[in-house]
Amino acid sequence: xxxxxxxxxxxxxxxxxxxxxxxxxxxxxxxxxxxxxxxxxxxxxxxxxxxxxxxxxxxxxxxxxxxxxxxxxxxxxxxxxxxxxxxxxxxxxxxxxxxxxxxxxxxxxxxxxxxxxxxxxxxxxxxxxxxxxxxxxxxxxxxxxxxxxxxxxxxxxxxxxxxxxxxx
Amino acid sequence: xxxxxxxxxxxxxxxxxxxxxxxxxxxxxxxxxxxxxxxxxxxxxxxxxxxxxxxxxxxxxxxxxxxxxxxxxxxxxxxxxxxxxxxxxxxxxxxxxxxxxxxxxxxxxxxxxxxxxxxxxxxxxxxxxxxxxxxxxxxxxxxxxxxxxxxxxxxxxxxxxxxxxxxxxxxxxxxxxxxxxxxxxxxxxxxxxxxxxxxxxxxxxxxxxxxxxxxxxxxxxxxxxxxxxxxxxxxxxxxxxxxxxxxxxxxxxxxxxxxxxxxxxxxxxxxxxxxxxxxxxxxxxxxxxxxxxxxxxxxxxxxxxxxxxxxxxxxxxxxxxxxxxxxxxxxxxxxxxxxxxxxxxxxxxxxxxxxxxxxxxxxxxxxxxxxxxxxxxxxxxxxxxxxxxxxxxxxxxxxxxxxxxxxxxxxxxxxxxxxxxxxxxxxxxxxxxxxxxxxxxxxxxxxxxxxxxxxxxxxxxxxxxxxxxxxxxxxxxxxxxxxxxxxxxxxxxxxxxxxxxxxxxxxxxxxxxxxxxxxxxxxxxxxxxxxxxxxxxxxxxxxxxxxxxxxxxxxxxxxxxxxxxxxxxxxxxxxxxxxxxxxxxxxxxxxxxxxxxxxxxxxxxxxxxxxxxxxxxxxxxxxxxxxxxxxxxx
Numbered sequence: 001x002x003x004x005x006x007x008x009x010x011x012x013x014x015x016x017x018x019x020x021x022x023x024x025x026x027x028x029x030x031x032x033x034x035x036x037x038x039x040x041x042x043x044x045x046x047x048x049x050x051x052x053x054x055x056x057x058x059x060x061x062x063x064x065x066x067x068x069x070x071x072x073x074x075x076x077x078x079x080x081x082x083x084x085x086x087x088x089x090x091x092x093x094x095x096x097x098x099x100x101x102x103x104x105x106x107x108x109x110x111x112x113x114x115x116x117x118x119x120x121x122x123x124x125x126x127x128x129x130x131x132x133x134x135x136x137x138x139x140x141x142x143x144x145x146x147x148x149x150x151x152x153x154x155x156x157x158x159x160x161x162x163x164x165x166x167x168x
Numbered sequence: 169x170x171x172x173x174x175x176x177x178x179x180x181x182x183x184x185x186x187x188x189x190x191x192x193x194x195x196x197x198x199x200x201x202x203x204x205x206x207x208x209x210x211x212x213x214x215x216x217x218x219x220x221x222x223x224x225x226x227x228x229x230x231x232x233x234x235x236x237x238x239x240x241x242x243x244x245x246x247x248x249x250x251x252x253x254x255x256x257x258x259x260x261x262x263x264x265x266x267x268x269x270x271x272x273x274x275x276x277x278x279x280x281x282x283x284x285x286x287x288x289x290x291x292x293x294x295x296x297x298x299x300x301x302x303x304x305x306x307x308x309x310x311x312x313x314x315x316x317x318x319x320x321x322x323x324x325x326x327x328x329x330x331x332x333x334x335x336x337x338x339x340x341x342x343x344x345x346x347x348x349x350x351x352x353x354x355x356x357x358x359x360x361x362x363x364x365x366x367x368x369x370x371x372x373x374x375x376x377x378x379x380x381x382x383x384x385x386x387x388x389x390x391x392x393x394x395x396x397x398x399x400x401x402x403x404x405x406x407x408x409x410x411x412x413x414x415x416x417x418x419x420x421x422x423x424x425x426x427x428x429x430x431x432x433x434x435x436x437x438x439x440x441x442x443x444x445x446x447x448x449x450x451x452x453x454x455x456x457x458x459x460x461x462x463x464x465x466x467x468x469x470x471x472x473x474x475x476x477x478x479x480x481x482x483x484x485x486x487x488x489x490x491x492x493x494x495x496x497x498x499x500x501x502x503x504x505x506x507x508x509x510x511x512x513x514x515x516x517x518x519x520x521x522x523x524x525x526x527x528x529x530x531x532x533x534x535x536x537x538x539x540x541x542x543x544x545x546x547x548x549x550x551x552x553x554x555x556x557x558x559x560x561x562x563x564x565x566x567x568x569x570x571x572x573x574x575x576x577x578x579x580x581x582x583x584x585x586x587x588x589x590x591x592x593x594x595x596x597x598x599x600x601x602x603x604x605x606x607x608x609x610x611x612x613x614x615x616x617x618x619x620x621x622x623x624x625x626x627x628x629x630x631x632x633x634x635x636x637x638x639x640x641x642x643x644x645x646x647x648x649x650x651x652x653x654x655x656x657x658x659x660x661x662x663x664x665x666x667x668x669x670x671x672x673x674x675x676x677x678x679x680x681x682x683x684x685x686x687x688x689x690x691x692x693x694x695x696x697x698x699x700x701x702x703x704x705x706x707x708x709x710x711x712x713x714x715x716x717x718x719x720x721x722x723x724x725x726x727x728x729x730x731x732x733x734x735x736x737x738x739x740x741x742x743x744x745x746x747x748x749x750x751x752x753x754x755x756x757x758x759x760x761x762x763x764x765x766x767x768x769x770x771x772x773x774x775x776x777x778x779x780x781x782x783x784x785x786x787x788x789x790x791x792x793x794x795x796x797x798x799x800x801x802x
Contacts (some may be wrong), residue, residue, distance in 0.1 A: 017222075021203035022200070034207075034750060037750045043224055141200060
């Protein structure tokens with residue numbers, strides 16, 4: 001099965017930050033938002049929303065086909081798992097916290113875990129049961145975050161372009 | 169599961185077949201909910217925002233002005249209390265105007281109906297009434313009522329005169345003493361403006377004072393309604409969609425204030441002939457939400473449905489008019505009625521809905537407006553001819569009308585000299601383990617009635633007497649809990665024995681219902697009155713009684729305010745929907761624990777009805793042990 005990507009339509013992002021809360025909650029011990037807040041947990045979001053050039057831009061790991069973070073990892077913690085996933089969630093114990101991955105990621109999608117003994121954490125897709133929608137996509141109220149194959153995304157972009165072009 | 173009410177489920181299928189949208193569809197479209205709003209960590213009080221605070225400790229941790237999570241959550245909560253207080257007391261003020269206008273001769277439509285209650289209320293408020301005629305006494309009481317809204321020098325009398333001495337002292341110690349209703353609301357708006365009160369504890373104390381002001385407004389609304397329209401006495405009726413009658417002019421009265429609905433009940437009686445001329449077998453009035461409770465309690469008018477299912481009667485095709493005043497009236501009613509012949513009629517200048525028919529209702533033109541409204545409904549009935557109707561044949565028997573006076577009256581059959589004694593003896597002896605007031609709304613986030621039913625079944629089986637108001641009472645009405653038969657079915661042996669003894673002493677030929685319908689949401693004041701009377705009789709404060717409250721499916725700001733005054737009066741208060749306070753551990757901690765040290769009451773937040781029942785039962789047992797009474801395990 002083709003790997004599905006979280007692909008972004010920045011024009012639709014209102015900057016509500018719901019994706020960040022949902023991502024953090026999905027990575028909490030409670031596993032749900034109110035439960036994690038009530039328990040005083042501090043799980044870290046692995047998606048970011050920045051404002052640049054007058055636009056809001058949600059950004060997370062691009063799960064590169066040729067990931068610089070994997071090349072940079074000296075501890076064989078960051079790796080390419082099956083189906084296109086780039087992750088270290090299943091090899092956290094190997095991470096030595098050297099931040100080579102952080103420096104090599106062109107998108108700034110990797111961060112420290114915020115724990116006393118910090119490790120590198122990033123979008124690891126451990127937020128959706130089975131084949132479900134990633135938590136950030138599920139939480140997005142406007143459709144700025146989409147989940148599908150690259151070809152599905154480019155097809156919808158073409159359709160949108162053609163609609164606009166024909167209207168002119 | 170959207171609803172436990174079979175009639176509602178039938179109508180949801182009909183709505184789907186008609187391609188109509190309901191509250192449940194809009195609820196689904198609102199997902200995903202915003203986590204900042206859900207936890208109270210969103211502030212829109214100035215235009216430097218909207219500001220949010222990340223509940224997981226990441227940036228941002230402060231609003232632009234520097235307000236932190238504690239300030240933001242506390243401000244949001246007390247604004248909700250102020251809105252709730254404004255709603256109940258707006259309702260009360262409307263009644264005070266009605267009484268005032270009749271007393272001063274400006275309107276003939278609102279004569280005093282219950283003179284005994286007028287005298288009793290005047291007495292409690294320090295007006296002797298000796299040698300006064302009814303109109304003069306009514307005028308003095310109405311003047312005093314209207315003065316409660318402005319800032320006064322003393323503690324707000326309509327609240328403080330209806331509390332124990334111990335409670336008055338506790339509120340004074342805390343500094344939660346309102347001096348007037350509207351100045352307290354205004355002060356809360358002031359304090360929550362950008363750059364005013366930022367101390368969460370100070371804000372919460374202000375919120376408690378505002379909730380006490382809400383109690384004054386609510387109590388006034390109950391008192392004046394009883395004076396104007398009669399103090400409820402036990403009455404038999406029915407509830408649920410099956411109370412519609414295809415052959416009659418079906419008029420639903422929805423909203424809250426009997427100033428409108430009671431007049432419509434009178435006008436409908438006068439206009440049966442007109443309905444007959446239009447080919448109808450009569451006029452069938454039915455209630456929705458608390459207006460429904462007001463006219464059920466006083467006139468036995470059947471209840472149609474409640475809260476989140478308010479749109480559904482329209483899809484039967486048989487509802488000719490939905491007449492509304494204010495509060496809890498969904499603006500979606502107009503869209504729901506757009507494909508039907510139903511007229512949605514708004515009546516209050518301060519509560520209009522685009523697309524509705526507006527017939528302005530004032531104290532002076534009450535009779536004419538009431539007639540005009542019913543004429544509009546008769547017109548709609550005529551236009552219904554030939555159209556298909558489908559009414560689910562589902563309704564339950566109801567016994568309602570349990571005002572404090574009615575309860576004391578029933579108990580006095582057991583002990584005329586000391587009516588509270590049988591109640592107290594049975595609490596002491598353990599036949600009644602405690603009393604729980606179940607109040608509040610339905611909330612679309614909860615399958616309709618699920619928490620009400622789960623909670624009552626567990627509590628009744630353990631000999632806990634349930635009092636109900638508002639849409640909670642509505643839920644119990646629709647599900648057959650307000651019947652003598654329900655005592656047989658649900659009450660534990662001790663409770664059943666008490667209900668049977670009271671029933672027999674009153675010649676009812678059966679037990680009292682195990683859930684006593686004590687009225688609308690302003691009538692939560694009736695429950696406080698019973699608690700205060702029992703506390704005074706025992707010589708303890710209300711925070712020592714085995715009495716609790718629950719709003720298991722609440723949704724409104726009014727409910728937040730009621731819950732807060734119940735906590736202020738020392739009761740454990742259960743909420744079945746998580747309020748937007750989790751973003752501040754300080755505020756959440758104060759509400760669920762810290763406040764107990766100060767006032768004796770506290771909030772129990774538990775969405776699961778069975779766990780909630782266990783927690784409430786535990787709180788009652790704690791109180792029983794405190795009084796030296798035998799306690800029981802869960």
